[in-house]
Amino acid sequence: xxxxxxxxxxxxxxxxxxxxxxxxxxxxxxxxxxxxxxxxxxxxxxxxxxxxxxxxxxxxxxxxxxxxxxxxxxxxxxxxxxxxxxxxxxxxxxxxxxxxxxxxxxxxxxxxxxxxxxxxxxxxxxxxxxxxxxxxxxxxxxxxxxxxxxxxxxxxxxxxxxxxxxxxxxxxxxxxxxxxxxxxxxxxxxxxxxxxxxxxxxxxxxxxxxxxxxxxxxxxxxxxxxxxxxxxxxxxxxxxxxxxxxxxxxxxxxxxxxxxxxxxxxxxxxxxxxxxxxxxxxxxxxxxxxxxxxxxxxxxxxxxxxxxxxxxxxxxxxxxxxxxxxxxxxxxxxxxxxxxxxxxxxxxxxxxxxxxxxxxxxxxxxxxxxxxxxxxxxxxxxxxxxxxxxxxxxxxxxxxxxxxxxxxxxxxxxxxxxxxxxxxxxxxxxxxxxxxxxxxxxxxxxxxxxxxxxxxxxxxxxxxxxxxxxxxxxxxxxxxxxxxxxxxxxxxxxxxxxxxxxxxxxxxxxxxxxxxxxxxxxxxxxxxxxxxxxxxxxxxxxxxxxxxxxxxxxxxxxxxxxxxxxxxxxxxxxxxxxxxxxxxxxxxxxxxxxxxxxxxxxxxxxxxxxxxxxxxxxxxxxxxxxxxxxxxxxxxxxxxxxxxxxxxxxxxxxxxxxxxxxxxxxxxxxxxxxxxxxxxxxxxxxxxxxxxxxxxxxxxxxxxxxxxxxxxxxxxxxxxxxxxxxxxxxxxxxxxxxxxxxxxx
Numbered sequence: 001x002x003x004x005x006x007x008x009x010x011x012x013x014x015x016x017x018x019x020x021x022x023x024x025x026x027x028x029x030x031x032x033x034x035x036x037x038x039x040x041x042x043x044x045x046x047x048x049x050x051x052x053x054x055x056x057x058x059x060x061x062x063x064x065x066x067x068x069x070x071x072x073x074x075x076x077x078x079x080x081x082x083x084x085x086x087x088x089x090x091x092x093x094x095x096x097x098x099x100x101x102x103x104x105x106x107x108x109x110x111x112x113x114x115x116x117x118x119x120x121x122x123x124x125x126x127x128x129x130x131x132x133x134x135x136x137x138x139x140x141x142x143x144x145x146x147x148x149x150x151x152x153x154x155x156x157x158x159x160x161x162x163x164x165x166x167x168x169x170x171x172x173x174x175x176x177x178x179x180x181x182x183x184x185x186x187x188x189x190x191x192x193x194x195x196x197x198x199x200x201x202x203x204x205x206x207x208x209x210x211x212x213x214x215x216x217x218x219x220x221x222x223x224x225x226x227x228x229x230x231x232x233x234x235x236x237x238x239x240x241x242x243x244x245x246x247x248x249x250x251x252x253x254x255x256x257x258x259x260x261x262x263x264x265x266x267x268x269x270x271x272x273x274x275x276x277x278x279x280x281x282x283x284x285x286x287x288x289x290x291x292x293x294x295x296x297x298x299x300x301x302x303x304x305x306x307x308x309x310x311x312x313x314x315x316x317x318x319x320x321x322x323x324x325x326x327x328x329x330x331x332x333x334x335x336x337x338x339x340x341x342x343x344x345x346x347x348x349x350x351x352x353x354x355x356x357x358x359x360x361x362x363x364x365x366x367x368x369x370x371x372x373x374x375x376x377x378x379x380x381x382x383x384x385x386x387x388x389x390x391x392x393x394x395x396x397x398x399x400x401x402x403x404x405x406x407x408x409x410x411x412x413x414x415x416x417x418x419x420x421x422x423x424x425x426x427x428x429x430x431x432x433x434x435x436x437x438x439x440x441x442x443x444x445x446x447x448x449x450x451x452x453x454x455x456x457x458x459x460x461x462x463x464x465x466x467x468x469x470x471x472x473x474x475x476x477x478x479x480x481x482x483x484x485x486x487x488x489x490x491x492x493x494x495x496x497x498x499x500x501x502x503x504x505x506x507x508x509x510x511x512x513x514x515x516x517x518x519x520x521x522x523x524x525x526x527x528x529x530x531x532x533x534x535x536x537x538x539x540x541x542x543x544x545x546x547x548x549x550x551x552x553x554x555x556x557x558x559x560x561x562x563x564x565x566x567x568x569x570x571x572x573x574x575x576x577x578x579x580x581x582x583x584x585x586x587x588x589x590x591x592x593x594x595x596x597x598x599x600x601x602x603x604x605x606x607x608x609x610x611x612x613x614x615x616x617x618x619x620x621x622x623x624x625x626x627x628x629x630x631x632x633x634x635x636x637x638x639x640x641x642x643x644x645x646x647x648x649x650x651x652x653x654x655x656x657x658x659x660x661x662x663x664x665x666x667x668x669x670x671x672x673x674x675x676x677x678x679x680x681x682x683x684x685x686x687x688x689x690x691x692x693x694x695x696x697x698x699x700x701x702x703x704x705x706x707x708x709x710x711x712x713x714x715x716x717x718x719x720x721x722x723x724x725x726x727x728x729x730x731x732x733x734x735x736x737x738x739x740x741x742x743x744x745x
Contacts, residue, residue: 033324037066037233038080039225039277040073042198042218043241044290047072048093048298049283052305053239054086060316062237063323063331067170068228070217073239074172074197075150078190081170082157083334090302092153098293101145103718112516113562115390120569121745122423122439123719127395129416142205143195144396150191151400152378157190158400166190167334169231172197173217173224174207182220183212184227200290225273235323237316238277239305241285242270278322279315283308294680345377347407355414359447360392363471364412376410383518384412391471393418393443393451418443427720427742431641431658435459437745448472457745461647462486469514479511479523489647492640492659495732503634504532524559531634552632554592558583570721570744571675571683571714572608573616579604579644585628585635598628598635604644604652614677622652623668625697637663637693642725643744655689656708656729658736666700667693681716683723706731720744 038057040050050073057064069077079089105119119125151158163170163186174183174196185193188209196207196214207214221227225236274280283305288297309316320327351372353361364370368384381399388397394414402409423439437457444450450470457463467481484506491499511525531552559582566575579602586597604622611617622644624637638650640657647660654661655671669691676684691706707730714723720743728735 033063034234034322035065035232036063036235036237036323037068037225037228037231038064038077039223039228039236039238039273040067040069040077041223041238041240041242042069042071042073042216043285044072044198044200045292045297046241046283046285046288046290046301047076048301049241049285049305049308050076050239051086051089051093052302052307053281053283053309054080054089055306056309056313057237057316058086058333060313060320061325061328061330062316062320063325063329064168066228066231066233067168068172068224068231069197070173070222070224071198071200073223074217075194078170078172078194079153081163081166081168082154082190083167084153085333093298093302094295096149099718101149102141102293104142104144111386111390112518113521113564114516116564116569118423118439121437121743122425123743124425125421125423127418127421129395129418141203142396143199146204147191147195148398150194151398154191154194155401158402160187160189162187163190163193164231171224171227171231173221173227174199174214175217175219176212177201177206177215177219178211178213180220182217183214184224221269221273223270223273225277226269229276235319236277236279237319238274238280239283239309240274240280241283279312279319281305281309281312296680345375346401346410348372348374348376348410349404349407350409352409352411353414354411355416356388356392356394356412360388360414363392363448364388381410381412388412388414391449393421393441393449425743425745427740427745429741430737430739432460435461435745446470460488477511477514477516479509479514479525481507481509481511483507483509487648489660491638492661492732494661495734497659498662502534504534506530506532519563519565521562522560525557527556527558529554529556549633552587552634554585554587554632555589556583556585566606566608571677571716572618573610573675573677574608576608577604577606585632592628592632593630595629598626598631600635600650601625601627602650602652616675618673618675620671620673621669622671623666624650624652625667626665631665637665637667639663639667639691642738642740646744654691654706654708654729655687655710656727656736657732658727658738661732664693664695666695666697667691668700669706683712683714683716685712685714686710687712687727714740 038054040047054076064080067077067081069075076089079092084092111119157166172185172193174185174193175181176183185197192207192209196209197217198204199206199215201215201219204215217224222242223238223240225238228236283301285301285304288301292301317327320329348370349372351370353364356364364384364387367387368380370376370384381401385397385399388394392414394416395418396415398413398415400411400413402411419442421441423441425437427435435457436459437455440454442452442454444452448471450468453467453469455463455465463483463485465481465483467479469477469479471477484504486504488500488502490497491501507527507529509525509527511523513522513524515522533549533551561578561580563576563578566572566577581600581602583600584597585600586592590597592598602624604620606618606620608616608618626635626637635650637652638648638660639652639654640660641647641651641653643653645651651660652667652669654669669689671687671689673685673687678684687710689708692700692703693706694700694703708727709729710725710727712723712725714721720741722741724740725738726735727738
């Protein structure tokens, strides 16, 4: 009789699917139990607290059969549903560069030096598409990097699937702003659903699926407990991060008013959904907002989530009895499909290019030697998509990997092509006051990548540059350029103003060799310079017989090498930067004023070494040597300021000197900088420099050593460094003070 009852019970359990569910959670448990759902609210960065609460739920041995979420709750919930347990999520969110992820900036490590310099020069960049409107518009951030992160983390779930078939059934909420209705994701592409659920209106571009325009689900259902109940949940554990209601006195700023509008909209269904929650865990996130993505904030929010859940420990243990499990029950942990990492090489079983012209496909195949049967990793794929965006002007090029017999199917999706890319930068400093720089990059219709790059700078120093480049199917780019500069600057000698120099410079350059790799570039060619001197205002203590110099022209041959592996353009902590250039200057292609031409040799080498998480040092050696009987004053050595080539091409910085100072024909210097990162974006730098200079190289050590020092403070913002420097040198014997705001150009 017992055997008959056992067989009947086993048949019933198997038929209802409960047995397979029990075995998945705990192979030793064969007792029917109630389904448990975890519901997670939206809240931006405050949603990091969900991870801390999940740690306690796991520690308590509570099985999770259903997960629903909105916005950040959909991200944490979606990853949890495919096997990322709380410890993995904790590690994952801490190691991300959120400033980069929550932007549309290109990965600097994948760009060539020219593109990296552009990204650290311009405040705003906007691409316009050929023949159609960009349907991804509608937000300050398009979410390219966020979408790429989600896609990589959900490897194995990149096809359209039923979310009930995930290791833990999952659903999330978005809002269709066409009719202001709730849209519940029960199927589709997992990464796309997560991205749509957190598309904060105005901040992130909406996700468009068919005729729907989807934004953050918090506008309709910020805490979707009702969704969990519809999916069959018997017990609901909820985690919310919504703060206490604001009072009239709290609404004293623009951001607080906007926050209140969002919070009021997020109250839709909130009270009703909270009422059907068996165990609500309400985390106190006071002091933090939706944008609190710093490491310190993430650490605190995860800890607060864990502490709040621990206050409900007795309730969690009591809940196990209602679920139908004993105190010793521990669900089996799921194993997530690991995201493809940059070092994992796969064999190319098949290769597909989407939305690309035959010429562009041929260019990419030849440049990167891509063929079926070869191997590729994510790192190489990123190089390919970067080239598609930079060389071929495709706006949102991405790569996709799909498992296939004999290896992987690798797909490169180009997306729309840019008709022009416009960039704008602005800076303010105490030397030039205000400067504005605009750049336009225009692709041309040719059989191989060709573009026209135009730059205009307005301010005390006026500059206009047009650069025409074409790239055969190699790494070598051919470039022809014309540059006009109107310079007006003061020249000092040992701290005393000597000249106010005004002139126009016309430069034409032909680079027959122009190689650009990830960290290194090499170029060689010829240039022509014409100097049109306008005015020279001479100080009263200067003895000089000549007035305004005669106009001059020069023909030069040059070769330059740049290398940069630093981890940060302005505040590096590791890596190296090396620059070297040789120029042979003539006035008739061979000689200079009847003598041998002027040889100009310059180089700089900086290394960065981290001494601790907050302290690093950067030693640097640099100099410029001029060899030749004739040395035109326009090519003479000048030092001063914070950066190389800032005011004029041959300018070299020197700690403690703020203005441009003339030095002798041979100049070598050493600099040591100590850099401390006080908080996430606050930097203090101490810089000490020593230099020797002389008219002849053999006398370089016979002159008094030039010494200088500078202390600087900078705050690193999305708009560039903002800070001030105070310096002194024994050469000028004067203190100088310099204030800077914005990227350097």
